[in-house]
Amino acid sequence: MSSGSDAGPGGGLGRGTGGGTAGGLGGRPGGGTVGGLDRGEIVLEHASRSFSVRADNAGTLKGLLIGRSAPGPPPVQALRDVNLHVAPGETLGLVGRNGAGKSSTLKVLAGIIPLQHGRAACGGRVVSLLELGAGFGRDFSGRENIYLNSALYGLGRREVEERLQDIIAFSELGDFIDVPVRTYSSGMYVRLGFAIAAHLDADIMLIDEVLAVGDESFQRKCLRRISEQIATGTTLVLVSHDAHSIERVCERVVVLEAGEVACDAPTADGLLHYHRQMGTGSGETASVRRPAGYPVEVVQLGLRDADGRAARLFHSGDVVRVELDVAARGVAVEPVRVRLEVRDEEGRAVFRTTQGVGRVDGRVPIAFEIARLALLGGDYELAARALGDDEADDLDRADRLAAFSVAREPEADGVADLRGTWELGTRAEVAP
Template sequence: MTRASEPVIRVEGLSKRYRIGERVARYRTLRESLTGALRRPFGRRAADGADLVWALRDVSFEVPRGEILGVIGRNGAGKSTLLKVLSGITCPTEGTVRIHGRVVSLLEVGTGFHPELTGRENVYLNGAILGMRRAEMDRRFDDIVAFAQVERFVDTPVKHYSSGMYFRLAFAVAAHLSPEVVLVDEVLAVGDAEFQRKCLGKMGEAARQARTVLFVSHNMGAISAFCHRVVYLANGQVRAIGTPDAIVAQYLADVFGDDRTDLAELRGAGYGRTLRFTAIDLAADDGANVAFGAPLRFRVTLRSDVSAQELSLGASVFSVTGTCVGTLFTRERFAMAPGEARTFSLTLAGARLAPGSYYASVSVGHGGRDGGRLDFDLVVGRPAFHVLPMSPSGEAIADWNPAWGAIVFEDTRLQAEPG
């Protein structure tokens, strides 16, 4: 097997078990320990009531050089645990992991940074950990700082950085230090749209340079657009491996087709801590069916643990392949008091979605299309609905070709200009 064809990552029979509910024993004196040993020289350890949970179970796959492998699944499916095992943060209970080359991990905001050191010092520290020479780091430093957009704060301790600054610098370091393997968990969870675009561009560039990327995300559009293959994890096991279109479609059918799915499983990582959706439903007379051209009406219920002002709702609609069809933000602003629950109706009118299946994401936060958006909660996949090939007035478009897109523009008049 040549070096080019040899897998960069090989995972065989990987399992990871955790003990939950285990009571931590108090510290004992030497006298107490000796007394206990003499009283029970042949005794067995008492049961502590802990439960065993398999976060991963018999996971196997290979990743060749230069591939971007997407990892998808519901919250709690084992995605983050898999990346932690691959990065060496935690050890597997069973199975083996073989990785050839240097690995950079971006598993959560600030991974690998020392909070007391400045941005400059952390950049050089991470380079040294990866075996980079000082002269090489000097050549790349300006590009790293410019990419992260932290020029004004590069000599400030990173403990004073916002979460967005923290992540931008961490990703910039990983993207510019030329590791053979990059492990990324939810790269689209932090940063504005422009920085997210730069991140995805860097991942594509890494693959073209024969580097390998493992990309965990709830953004099915990004998974479909940038990944060569996708692993679908469910309950710690590999449910399917294949092309992005096939695996994303299977995942969406499993998750969004089940109205019993708890909102917590559809909530983005880190959201819903102080202000959260407790119910999101489609307000339709025909269950999950919507007539072509009819307005979409969502009914959402919010509950807040804190006082929050100037809030707005946002909603995006996605096709079954994960492509975002459109997004809106409400102009109206509202407030929430601690312990308050409120229900709102959100109407999306004039979209003229083509016949087919769709799902929505709903958010609550500050800002909108007029500036940066900061969300308190984000739920992706609720509600799911079907647009019927018949309008309320009887207009039929049953022969709509999906290749024509997800929006049906209104018929327009053709006028011949005078010659």
């Protein structure tokens, strides 16, 4: 087995170098290859790993003295012949039941645990945020831990000081930055850990569930920062039970089941498989509100770019194609209208459009193409309604069917992208 990442500091902010040094330690490394891989590339080949589970009475003093102990249970197979390739700049969501092998996969990629069979390799600088508090010196202050963790990635003191205020500001810890981290709450650990990780110019970011601990406002802030990192070419592997977060930032989903890849597909299809696996119906996220008894169902909503590829991150001005199906739950329904709504981070509707479908008998595919995305940077959600003859005639209502992000650009703020030009100079006088 060849592992392309070095063991990190205890599994919190893990350090990896992808089979070689990252180079250019003061900032993001340039192009090229590292250990035969492109920067940001991830490879798992026939990866297998098991863990022994000690019996309750194994290792007791009596057992050691008489030379016998009760046989323990068979080893738990965390990974079974997993093959996975992630291209540079790709965003991958790892989902599955508890114990499916998600966290083990990230720890293998971070170099924290070795494989027993197969190969794992990462190209470039790997930054991992895996377990709460791991990797921090408990008696050191938050500020001191910034220096400590940054040094583990090869940053010199001057380089850390250049980023220090940005890290502290992002963490929102205030005066607690100079308090020993042993006094921190779980949410404060997340704030500090993510703030450091987000300013290390990673080629690859590995994030495991820890964002679920933070408050909702900080979660949104982290997701925005992740979107910014993705826009600069960072490869992301995100483990989460929150389908909404996966939808927001990931273009591809791998579903793990008992240590094996059960599904590897674009996000919409991957989450559909996951929800079926978990017994949560036809792929709707946990946040979808759909009262029982509605005669029509809006399902399988996906987002694609101008080239027809599944996407969750766009830029202002992009072509966006929204694809969904409208299905009758029983007998045919007529007439049916479908309404799409785009909502901002505060849940406010920023765009709404309605289209008549006519008669729905079985499943009807529908698409709405946005010729030019006139939204500025931020995180957005898509909601859908199926309507009858009038506004009060609800046939189906589904909130948070999909999420997407628009990359933030400098010198632009707000919601709408109103393209225009500036003119500087004297204004011509108008004749009376």
